[in-house]
Amino acid sequence: MAELGRDVAKARSLLQQGKLVAIPTETVYGLAGNGLNVDAVASIFSTKKRPSFDPLILHTNSLEKVRHFVKEIPAVAEKLAEKFWPGPLTILFKKKSLIPDLVTSGLDTVAVRIPNHPLTLSLLESIDFPVAAPSANPFGYVSPTSPAHVQQQLGQDIPYILDGGNCEVGVESTIVSFEGDQPAVLRMGGLAIEAIEEVLGKIEVQAHSSSTPAAPGMLKSHYAPGKSFVLIDSAEAFTLPENEQFAVLVFDELLPQVPAEKQYKLAPGGDVREAAKQLFGMMRMLDGKDEVEQIIAVKVPDVGLGRAVNDRLKRAAAID
Ligand code: TXA
Ligand code: MG
Numbered sequence: 410m411a412e413l414g415r416d417v418a419k420a421r422s423l424l425q426q427g428k429l430v431a432i433p434t435e436t437v438y439g440l441a442g443n444g445l446n447v448d449a450v451a452s453i454f455s456t457k458k459r460p461s462f463d464p465l466i467l468h469t470n471s472l473e474k475v476r477h478f479v480k481e482i483p484a485v486a487e488k489l490a491e492k493f494w495p496g497p498l499t500i501l502f503k504k505k506s507l508i509p510d511l512v513t514s515g516l517d518t519v520a521v522r523i524p525n526h527p528l529t530l531s532l533l534e535s536i537d538f539p540v541a542a543p544s545a546n547p548f549g550y551v552s553p554t555s556p557a558h559v560q561q562q563l564g565q566d567i568p569y570i571l572d573g574g575n576c577e578v579g580v581e582s583t584i585v586s587f588e589g590d591q592p593a594v595l596r597m598g599g600l601a602i603e604a605i606e607e608v609l610g611k612i613e614v615q616a617h618s619s620s621t622p623a624a625p626g627m628l629k630s631h632y633a634p635g636k637s638f639v640l641i642d643s644a645e646a647f648t649l650p651e652n653e654q655f656a657v658l659v660f661d662e663l664l665p666q667v668p669a670e671k672q673y674k675l676a677p678g679g680d681v682r683e684a685a686k687q688l689f690g691m692m693r694m695l696d697g698k699d700e701v702e703q704i705i706a707v708k709v710p711d712v713g714l715g716r717a718v719n720d721r722l723k724r725a726a727a728i729d
Contacts, residue, residue, distance in 0.1 A: 411564045413556055413572050417532045420571045424449075424536060429456060429566075431545045431559045432468075432532065433573025434524035436497045436581050436599045437552040437689070438559050439468065439542030440567070447509045450541050454511075456566045459548040464514040465541040466499050466582070467521050470533035475521055478505050478539060483587045485609060492608055495525035497578050497599025501586040512541050522582055528573045544581060551634055551689045551696070551725075554579050558693060579686035580717045585612075597717040599685065616720060634696035637703040640726040644707060654702035656695050660684060660709040681715035688718055692725065 411431070420430045424441065427449045432441045440457060442449035444467045454461055469475060472490060476482065479502035482490070486500050504519035513519050521539070524530070533540065544552035545559045553559045554576040564570075583598035585605065593613045594602060606612055641647055644664050647657075657664060657672045661679040664672065673691055676683035695704050706722050709715045 411560060411567050411570045413560065413570045415528060415572050417528060417535065417571070420532050420569060421535050423569055424532075424538075424540065427452075428568055429453060431553075431556070431563065431567060431570040432526075432529045432540070432542060433556075433571060433576065434468075434526050434529055434542075435576060435578045436524070437554055437576055437579070438545040438556070438570075439524075439529075439540075440545040440563065441468070441540045441542040444468075444512055444539040444541035445507065445509065446538075447511055450509055450511045453541060453543065456563065457543060457546070457548050459543065461511070462514050463543075463548075464516055464520065465512050465543050467508070467512065467519060467539040468524055468529070468533060468542050469521070469539045470495075470523055470530050472523075474539065475502070475523075478508050479503060479519060479521065480505055483590055485590065485592060486585075486587050489585065489592075489605065489608055490523075493600055493604070494523040495530060496523070497525070497580075497582045498522065498605075499582040499584045499596075499598075501584070501588075501595070518586070518588075520584060524582075526573050528571055532571065551692050552581060554686075554689045558690075575686075575690075577686065578682075578714075579688060579690075580714065580721060583717070597720045599714065599717065601713040602716060603713060634692050634704060634725060636696055636701065638725045638727075639703065639705045640708065640722045640728060641705065642708055647705070647707070650703060650705070652702060654700060656698070656701045656704055658691060658695070658704060658706040660707065664707070675709065675718075681710055681713045681718065684709050684718050685714040688721060 429442045432439045442453045499520050499522040501518040556572045578599040581598045583600040584596040597616045709718050
């Protein structure tokens, strides 16, 4: 089992030795290693059983540090960074050669983010290298939003989990690229598209599903629990399955045609941010229930973080 604690100096020392540490962020827990140390980066890929074509995000604590490892920061990107960092936003930049190719899977762009969590920010402040950190789950499974989630799946493989409690946002960061200065969203996530559009105007969303992704990491089946997982558009689309061993994940209201004890509300108060925060924990909880063989989810309102929630639900169900 990994040791669990709030000792930033210990986490720093492990990272300096090339070891891996799970770190809290506002989105999900990350599996962190020294992003300039090829051996540490390689062990991130092997610990997660992640294919090497799926690049990692570098985490740091200031725009000044970002300048050390990217070629340029376009003015529009800087505007976005200044407004939303630290926060659930990842930006792609042209990388400098000091970033190992393994981090970016050979791409000439590198994904960077300043996460918003006090423990992790003080850790990042105390080191002079960026930290590569994918979500701290085995590849393809639901991302972890609590230290217990990390412990259950990767506890045997890492020495330390920095315990920052439950993640406040609950879905991964929104990824934005500025290829040719045209901003595009490559992954919907914890920063609402509407908030980005307030700064940049209308933005293209390329976050489509695919089983042969052009953008790495946008696999059709991803963020998936182990059980049969079905997504339906609305309460009206629900039909009772033959097998009674099912559970339904609803937004804020129970379906009248289903026994209440089979239903789980993502957001009893009707707030899409609450749904984002609860989503992965609920998926794990239902995945772990012996009496449940199939999970049926109903789409949430497609606004704000609800778009990221629906995106993850679609990937869990592996539909386009
Ligand atoms: O919220 C988050 O972003 C969390 C926390 C730990 O920061 N991290 C996270 O990392 O979700 P990960 O590795 O699970 O997802 C990173 C995604 C992948 O889908 C990857 O393909 C994409 O970012 N990505 C990374 N570098 C890229 C690049 N240069 N071009 C296109 N996509 C990239
Ligand atoms: Mg991930």
